[in-house]
Amino acid sequence: MAVDIREQILARVFEVISDIPGIRSAHRNDGDIPEDSLPAAILFDGDEEVVNGETRKLGRPTPVHMTPEIVIAERTVGQIGSALTPLRRALITGVLVDAQLEQIVNPPGGGGVRYLGCQTDIGWMRSMHGALRAQFLFTYNLKPEDL
Secondary structure, rough: OOOOOHHHHHHHHHHHHEEEEOEEEEEEOOOOOOOOHEEEEEEEEEEEHHEEEEEEEEOOEEEEEEEEEEEEEEOOOHHHHHHHHHHHHHHHHHOOOOOHHHHOOOOOOEEEEEEEEEEEEEEEEEOOEEEEEEEEEEEEEOOHHOO
């Protein structure tokens, strides 16, 4: 039985974020993370849309863009920005140079991966807390017969 390429990509991205040095816990589509599990990486499946609104021609794959979001949440007593920087660097590098992810996304005639950027959210209470939300664009060929 074939495995949906979208799920293959998301499963591999989850493995990549789980292996980021310094990450204590990884989660998928769960934003309720206990403070003692930080720093945490959270993968949100994100959106999917057909490239340029193309209509699928019978027997041909449809190019699709998928934009999952990855949140890295941290708390610290000092410089939260400095604490997030190495996690951000490892996230971007991990996703963009992962050989298994490249094989999934870029088969012959396939697509690719692009880093779109990140936003930060920093606040304070008793200790500093912060998060960064990174977006990636995955382009792949959707084949309904593989669903």
